[in-house]
Amino acid sequence: MFEHAEDEIMERVIRQLRKPVAIDEGLDARVMRAIAADARPARQRPALVRRWPLLAAAAAVAGLVIAQPWSQGSGVRSDSYQFVLVAPQAASVALVGDFNDWDPARSPMRATHSGLWATIVPLAPGRYHYAFLVNGIEWRPDPAAPAALDDDFGSPSSVVTVGGGS
Amino acid sequence: MGIRKVEVSDAELVRRVRGGDIAAFGALVARYRDRLGRYAVHMTGDREDAEEALQDAFVRAYRSLARCDDPGRFGAWLYGILVNRCRTVGARASRRRRLFIREVEGTLNESTGADFIDRLEWDDAVSRALARLAPEHREAFLLKHVEDLEYEEIARVTGAGISALKMRVKRAREQLQRFLREAEHV
Amino acid sequence: MRSLAACLGLIACLLVFVGSAAAQDPRYERLDPDTRARVSAVIDSARTVGLPTEPLIQRALEGVLKGAGSDRIVAAVRRLAVDLGVARSALGSGASSAELEAGVAALRAGATPTVLAHLRERRHQSLTVALAVLADLAARGVPVDSAAAAVLVLAPTARDADLVEFRRAVERDIALGAPPAAATSVRLDATARAAAPGRP
Numbered sequence A: 001m002f003e004h005a006e007d008e009i010m011e012r013v014i015r016q017l018r019k020p021v022a023i024d025e026g027l028d029a030r031v032m033r034a035i036a037a038d039a040r041p042a043r044q045r046p047a048l049v050r051r052w053p054l055l056a057a058a059a060a061v062a063g064l065v066i067a068q069p070w071s072q073g074s075g076v077r078s079d080s081y082q083f084v085l086v087a088p089q090a091a092s093v094a095l096v097g098d099f100n101d102w103d104p105a106r107s108p109m110r111a112t113h114s115g116l117w118a119t120i121v122p123l124a125p126g127r128y129h130y131a132f133l134v135n136g137i138e139w140r141p142d143p144a145a146p147a148a149l150d151d152d153f154g155s156p157s158s159v160v161t162v163g164g165g166s
Numbered sequence B: 001m002g003i004r005k006v007e008v009s010d011a012e013l014v015r016r017v018r019g020g021d022i023a024a025f026g027a028l029v030a031r032y033r034d035r036l037g038r039y040a041v042h043m044t045g046d047r048e049d050a051e052e053a054l055q056d057a058f059v060r061a062y063r064s065l066a067r068c069d070d071p072g073r074f075g076a077w078l079y080g081i082l083v084n085r086c087r088t089v090g091a092r093a094s095r096r097r098r099l100f101i102r103e104v105e106g107t108l109n110e111s112t113g114a115d116f117i118d119r120l121e122w123d124d125a126v127s128r129a130l131a132r133l134a135p136e137h138r139e140a141f142l143l144k145h146v147e148d149l150e151y152e153e154i155a156r157v158t159g160a161g162i163s164a165l166k167m168r169v170k171r172a173r174e175q176l177q178r179f180l181r182e183a184e185h186v
Numbered sequence C: 001m002r003s004l005a006a007c008l009g010l011i012a013c014l015l016v017f018v019g020s021a022a023a024q025d026p027r028y029e030r031l032d033p034d035t036r037a038r039v040s041a042v043i044d045s046a047r048t049v050g051l052p053t054e055p056l057i058q059r060a061l062e063g064v065l066k067g068a069g070s071d072r073i074v075a076a077v078r079r080l081a082v083d084l085g086v087a088r089s090a091l092g093s094g095a096s097s098a099e100l101e102a103g104v105a106a107l108r109a110g111a112t113p114t115v116l117a118h119l120r121e122r123r124h125q126s127l128t129v130a131l132a133v134l135a136d137l138a139a140r141g142v143p144v145d146s147a148a149a150a151v152l153v154l155a156p157t158a159r160d161a162d163l164v165e166f167r168r169a170v171e172r173d174i175a176l177g178a179p180p181a182a183a184t185s186v187r188l189d190a191t192a193r194a195a196a197p198g199r200p
Helices: A002-018 A027-038 B010-018 B022-044 B047-063 B071-092 B113-132 B135-146 B151-158 B162-184 C004-012 C026-030 C033-048 C054-065 C070-091 C097-108 C113-122 C128-139 C144-154 C160-175 C180-194
Strands: A063-066 A079-086 A093-097 A116-123 A126-134 A138-140 A158-162 B002-005
Touching (some): A002 B022, A002 B113, A002 B135, A027 B022, A027 B047, A093 A116, A116 A126, A126 C128, B022 B047, B022 B135, B047 B071, B071 B135, B113 B162, B135 B151, B135 B162, B151 B162, C054 C070, C054 C097, C070 C097, C097 C113, C128 C160
Parallel strands (some): A063 B002
Antiparallel strands (some): A063 A079, A079 A116, A093 A126, A126 A138
């Protein structure tokens, strides 16, 4: 009986301690900024790009890949999304948006094959404006995604909405 | 086009990061921040210290990713780094008066007043009892009972032997129960 | 140990650190000093009234990357702060930051605060995706009344994934040449039929 009562207290304590604890939402950004500062300078231009003499205005494909989220006892859960752009003639492509402080250094995309550029970013539930920055100067929205109606700056962006999984 | 659902394992994300895709590390940060953040907050007892330790752990993990021998166990490896960062932060802050701050869920006008006060008092009692544990006991208790690591894993993460860890967890349980009984009689 | 004094004592232990936004966030360094000061003032005001500040910071950073001038950036941040306040009035003080941002999108697409309030009443889970689908349909040319009506019909029972699929289906139909309003109506009927009792 005595042991049983103490077990109950311990269970209650553990339940309490297992509750999610809110972590400053800016922490991810601070970590990624520190890491971006460590990152090496621009990579070599992929040879593949030079072999594909296609139109300057490339069609874009946005394939979103959702990773298996790890969520035991967590608060707001982020899933991983892969953004893809077909841009065979590009020398560099960066994904910029609300999720990475509009910083091209945070999500440089990597050329895979056939002029495909890709990167993975974690996104918590929410609605995000984003676009692709090609060659550091050309602003390109995602033709496969809804346009951001509420654009204030004259350069159109796209929107991605991440649900809460309900 | 559209959304395709696939699994991206820790091992795959680590592989991508090692290949230069730093954004993939962001996915690992997002995956582990809440759980490791919870440990850091309970261990250090101070939100700022916890976030500093957590941020430091992630950055160190990125910089030493080549030394993660088993990318499939990235989470456990990361725990090891965080445990050390929490120890460092804890030692530095040991002379500061520690106030365990509990975030209030909801607002004062929700549910019944009595329930709310009870919950606050219990939250506070647990936090204070945890704070009174010796650091090595608190560490073992949190890793075992809150973070659900196996003793073998905790031994790798902390560097302590399994027998010693079991003793620390047992001691932590006894002391927590005693402190909470004392709090009831105040 | 039940006492109001104890409760207030515990509340007093909750430390909230409030300071100038610019002093704490290194992202502000990307703004020139004048813009930084003006944006910081807007954000501090928003924080004071309990509005989320992260969307405001992101709007400023977007403007910087897009090469916008100081006046334009500040105007955009101010406009968003005001709209977040309107969204919160419609959605309630318990609305999350994500819901408020999606609410702003819906309002800017032409939905009225009344529509947002109705959605809050009808849907007892996160409104983020529902509001975003409303805005996205309007962005594709669906009259906002039609988009709002469709989302309100679906709101009580549809999962987020169902709402997203609904939007995609309407977009596909529009891409194939269907008038936007008609595409929405047809898909809504199809969804209602699929959800009718007796259907698998």
